[in-house]
Amino acid sequence: MTGRKQHGLSDRVRVALAVAGVGAVGVASVLGSGTWAQGTAPAPARAQLQRDADAVRDTGASGLTARARDAAGRDRRARSGVADVKEGGRVPFDAYYRIGSDTKTFVAVAALQLVAEGTLHLDDTVEKWLPGVVTGKGNDGRRITVRNLLQHTSGLANYTDILFEDPEELTPERYRSQRFTAHTPEEKVATAMTRAPGWLPDADDPASETRWSYSNTNYVLVGMIIEKATGHPWEQAVHxxxxxxxxxxxxxxxxxxxYVPSPTATAYLQFPGRDDLTDTTLSVDGGADGGIVSTTADMNTFLRALMDGTLLPAAQLAQMRSTVPAPDMSSGDQARYGLGIAWRPAEGCDKGVWYHGGTSFGTVSESAVTPDGEVSAAAAVFTTRFGDEKRFLEQAEATVDLIDHAVCGRRG
Known part of the structure; x- marks a missing residue:
C-alpha cells in the first residue's frame, strides 16, 4: 500500500477514512515504556527523541523505532511501545519494515541517473517506451511524459483508489484471503485505464503542467519504462x-x-467499522510504487547521499528539486512535490525539509532530510488505522513532529 495525504496519509487511507468514525481500540495499557540507546549525540537531543517516540506511542501506536543523524554524523536512536501486543518485547532498533511510497524516491533516483546518461529523457512520452499501454477512457500516453509520471502531474487515475473504492473490501477477512496475491504491473495499469484521467497535460508542452494528484499508477509505469530502457527489472536498477x-x-x-525479514515487529491495522487491531504483517506489496523493505539506518544513509549530491549529478538533482504545489501532501497546504520527493516548511529549518514517506498495511514510514543532506531522521511505526480518522491523524501528527524535532531541533 502506497501513497500520501496529510502528514503521510495514503490514498487508500483516504478512501477508508471516508467511512471512518468507529471508536478507537485501547492498546495503551499493553504498551511498554520507551527505552533509548546511549550514543555520542548530546543527551538533551537523545532525551527529546525518546519523548517524541513516547508521544507517538501514546496516540495508540503499538510500537515504533526511530533514528536521527546529526551534522557530525552522530546517531541517536529511540523506540517505544512493544514488538507484539500479545507477546510484548521491545521493538528492535534495527527492525526491517516496508517503506511503502518511500520506494518512489529510490525509483526516481534510478530514472534520473538514466536521464543523466542519456538513456532516458524527461520529455520522453509514455507512448515512446510503452506503446499502447496508456490508452482508453480518454487516457493518452502520447500526452504524458516521464517528468509527468515522476511529478504526479500526469492526471492518471490511481489504481489503488479503484481497487479499494468500496469500503466493504477493507475487511480482515478480505485481507487474509488476498495477502499472498500479487498483481503484475500490467494488471495495475490496466485497472487505472478503466477510468478517465483527471486531465491530460498540454500536448505541446506537457512539462508545463502544474496540476498535481498523487497516483501510484505513475510509478508503476516508471518501473516499466526503466525495465524497457535497461532490459532489466527496476529492482536491479535500484540495487x-x-x-x-x-x-x-x-x-x-x-x-x-x-514476508519481512527478522528482526521486525508485528504490523497492525485497524479496519473500518472495527475497534480491534488485526495483525497484517504478511502482505504482498511489491512494485515500483512501494516494494522496498529497509531500516531506519539505511534510510538515513540514502537520504543524505541523495541531498549531498552523491547519487545524482547537479543538473538532475536540481530537476528532482524542481517542484509544483502539492497541497494534499501535508497539512498547511504548503508542500511542494518534485520528482519523487517532496518539500515542506519545518519550524527550525530555515530552508525546510525534503521528505516523502509511505503507508503500508500496518506500517508507516516517515523520514526527512535537510537540503544540504547534513541532518536526517527516519521512523517506522507499526500501526495503521483505517477505522479511526482522529487517532490516525493524531499518530501522523506526532510522527511528523518526531521527525521535524529530530531534524530541525525543538522550538518552543
Missing amino acids: ERIVEPLGLRHTMTVGTSA
Whole structure:
C-alpha cells in the first residue's frame, strides 16, 4: 500500500477514512515504556527523541523505532511501545519494515541517473517506451511524459483508489484471503485505464503542467519504462545504482514475497467499522510504487547521499528539486512535490525539509532530510488505522513532529 495525504496519509487511507468514525481500540495499557540507546549525540537531543517516540506511542501506536543523524554524523536512536501486543518485547532498533511510497524516491533516483546518461529523457512520452499501454477512457500516453509520471502531474487515475473504492473490501477477512496475491504491473495499469484521467497535460508542452494528484499508477509505469530502457527489472536498477554503491545492506526488494525479514515487529491495522487491531504483517506489496523493505539506518544513509549530491549529478538533482504545489501532501497546504520527493516548511529549518514517506498495511514510514543532506531522521511505526480518522491523524501528527524535532531541533 502506497501513497500520501496529510502528514503521510495514503490514498487508500483516504478512501477508508471516508467511512471512518468507529471508536478507537485501547492498546495503551499493553504498551511498554520507551527505552533509548546511549550514543555520542548530546543527551538533551537523545532525551527529546525518546519523548517524541513516547508521544507517538501514546496516540495508540503499538510500537515504533526511530533514528536521527546529526551534522557530525552522530546517531541517536529511540523506540517505544512493544514488538507484539500479545507477546510484548521491545521493538528492535534495527527492525526491517516496508517503506511503502518511500520506494518512489529510490525509483526516481534510478530514472534520473538514466536521464543523466542519456538513456532516458524527461520529455520522453509514455507512448515512446510503452506503446499502447496508456490508452482508453480518454487516457493518452502520447500526452504524458516521464517528468509527468515522476511529478504526479500526469492526471492518471490511481489504481489503488479503484481497487479499494468500496469500503466493504477493507475487511480482515478480505485481507487474509488476498495477502499472498500479487498483481503484475500490467494488471495495475490496466485497472487505472478503466477510468478517465483527471486531465491530460498540454500536448505541446506537457512539462508545463502544474496540476498535481498523487497516483501510484505513475510509478508503476516508471518501473516499466526503466525495465524497457535497461532490459532489466527496476529492482536491479535500484540495487546496482543505489543499494550496492551506498552499502545499504539492509535494503531490499522482496518481489512477490509476503514476508519481512527478522528482526521486525508485528504490523497492525485497524479496519473500518472495527475497534480491534488485526495483525497484517504478511502482505504482498511489491512494485515500483512501494516494494522496498529497509531500516531506519539505511534510510538515513540514502537520504543524505541523495541531498549531498552523491547519487545524482547537479543538473538532475536540481530537476528532482524542481517542484509544483502539492497541497494534499501535508497539512498547511504548503508542500511542494518534485520528482519523487517532496518539500515542506519545518519550524527550525530555515530552508525546510525534503521528505516523502509511505503507508503500508500496518506500517508507516516517515523520514526527512535537510537540503544540504547534513541532518536526517527516519521512523517506522507499526500501526495503521483505517477505522479511526482522529487517532490516525493524531499518530501522523506526532510522527511528523518526531521527525521535524529530530531534524530541525525543538522550538518552543
